[in-house]
Amino acid sequence: MATIKFVQFDGTEEAVEAENGTSLMNAAFDNGIAGIDADCGGECSCATCHVLVDEAWLSKLAPITEQEDSMLDLNPDRATNSRLSCQIPVSDEISGIVIQMPEFQY
Amino acid sequence: MSEAVNNEERNFDPYAIPMDDKFNVADGFLFEADEQWKWFERLRNEAPVHYCSESEFGPYWSVTKFEDIMHVDKNHGIYSSEGGITIVDQDEDFPLPMFIAMDPPTHDVQRKTVSPVVAPMNLAKMEGLIRQRVCTILDGLPIGEEFDWVNRVSIELTTQMLATLFDFPFEDRAKLTRWSDLATADENSGIVDSEDQRREELMECLTYFGRLWQERAGKPGDDLISMLANGESTKDMLDRPAEYLGNLILLIVGGNDTTRNSLTGGVLALNQFPAEFDKLKANHDLINSMVPEIIRWQTPLAHMRRIALEDTILNGQKIKKGDKVVMWYISGNRDEDAIEQPNDFIIDREKPRHHLSFGFGIHRCMGNRLGEMQLRVAWEEILKRFDRVEVVGEPKRVISAFVKGYTELPVILHAKK
Numbered sequence: 001m002a003t004i005k006f007v008q009f010d011g012t013e014e015a016v017e018a019e020n021g022t023s024l025m026n027a028a029f030d031n032g033i034a035g036i037d038a039d040c041g042g043e044c045s046c047a048t049c050h051v052l053v054d055e056a057w058l059s060k061l062a063p064i065t066e067q068e069d070s071m072l073d074l075n076p077d078r079a080t081n082s083r084l085s086c087q088i089p090v091s092d093e094i095s096g097i098v099i100q101m102p103e104f105q106y
Numbered sequence: 107m108s109e110a111v112n113n114e115e116r117n118f119d120p121y122a123i124p125m126d127d128k129f130n131v132a133d134g135f136l137f138e139a140d141e142q143w144k145w146f147e148r149l150r151n152e153a154p155v156h157y158c159s160e161s162e163f164g165p166y167w168s169v170t171k172f173e174d175i176m177h178v179d180k181n182h183g184i185y186s187s188e189g190g191i192t193i194v195d196q197d198e199d200f201p202l203p204m205f206i207a208m209d210p211p212t213h214d215v216q217r218k219t220v221s222p223v224v225a226p227m228n229l230a231k232m233e234g235l236i237r238q239r240v241c242t243i244l245d246g247l248p249i250g251e252e253f254d255w256v257n258r259v260s261i262e263l264t265t266q267m268l269a270t271l272f273d274f275p276f277e278d279r280a281k282l283t284r285w286s287d288l289a290t291a292d293e294n295s296g297i298v299d300s301e302d303q304r305r306e307e308l309m310e311c312l313t314y315f316g317r318l319w320q321e322r323a324g325k326p327g328d329d330l331i332s333m334l335a336n337g338e339s340t341k342d343m344l345d346r347p348a349e350y351l352g353n354l355i356l357l358i359v360g361g362n363d364t365t366r367n368s369l370t371g372g373v374l375a376l377n378q379f380p381a382e383f384d385k386l387k388a389n390h391d392l393i394n395s396m397v398p399e400i401i402r403w404q405t406p407l408a409h410m411r412r413i414a415l416e417d418t419i420l421n422g423q424k425i426k427k428g429d430k431v432v433m434w435y436i437s438g439n440r441d442e443d444a445i446e447q448p449n450d451f452i453i454d455r456e457k458p459r460h461h462l463s464f465g466f467g468i469h470r471c472m473g474n475r476l477g478e479m480q481l482r483v484a485w486e487e488i489l490k491r492f493d494r495v496e497v498v499g500e501p502k503r504v505i506s507a508f509v510k511g512y513t514e515l516p517v518i519l520h521a522k523k
Contacts, residue, residue: 045180074221
């Protein structure tokens, strides 16, 4: 189990509990967190589950794969801490992670 | 006339012929008659990855299940877009390179140059102007009198939109429609008389846009031409005129046929599923989930094609290096293993954006949010004005296995009570 804090673009914060092994994208979806579209359903193929990961947590995540990198690149608003939430598995190690939602999904 | 006779005499029953390597769905007349559904249903059930050895476009594989299409679209390292993205092979004497038909890395840098024009921030800025233009068009329509929705609304609206994106001289905007039609015209469609005529008119397009480029080079702006003329990776593109023309055609077709036919498709769908229209009238917020459903139900581009770069296996079938692989989005969007009641138009689906119409992977439609916004604004304004858009005759469909659309849809508008 991990606690994940989602921060909406307008500053609203919501913390959810998520099972290990699911993805951040599913954790958001299952808990009714707005701001993630996830058009492709978690296939790393649409880049509409874009999130910004709090800098302090970035190094704790598995590195970006080539596929994720090329999908993130489609987004003109990509930032250094941009990730696709479907590619981040939930685990004990990331409990407490802070995830910022972008203004728009592209 | 000869074409009508041709279609009447044809037996469109896919079960009347054997499922073998002559089973061919890439036939514009099949789509014109709207008879393709059962053909794809049979492919999905009996041969989801199917090899057709003979067609007017040469041999090709058909991929018809949602999951298999997703796999091909994702794996751009195996399935290449280089050299063309429709089943029609590029004309070797008149090649038109465009970034959608390129692999990384060139694809990525060129796409990045133009994609900010349709980024959400820019769209928010454009919405007011789009709404204003939608209102003008809708306010000019007759009430209680038959007219052609395709011509008066769908074409006019998407052409005005395109003129806005290019900052194209407004009075010349009909040229954009013509170039778009020209670029995708099936040779049987009657839109062009000959290949020479097509080339001649496309060269006029290049000349026109060459002038706009020269006017805008050195002056940064928010329109697509200024972006290309001043973008780091594209600013020397005018020296490669075929590539400039190719990318223009991509942006013109991408922003035109697709939205045009979804605007018409939505009217048709709401007439075929009147209970959905009742739902919509009772709750206008459903426009947000209806828009992606229209795009799924219509699937304005029926397919995209790839070429295998290596021998590979797809759902048990051995695909050889160099083979042409066609992803039939129109079929994947009606795959019941991926979408519940796929043949029904349902405006409040739980995950309405889970459809293939925009493609997936690195070539995913760049303008998807723009297209959705145009449809949303159009429907918001339609519902404010009219009680009903009644379809009063059969639609006429485009003869094409690529552009799935309409050339005519007779309607009557009913005033709001």
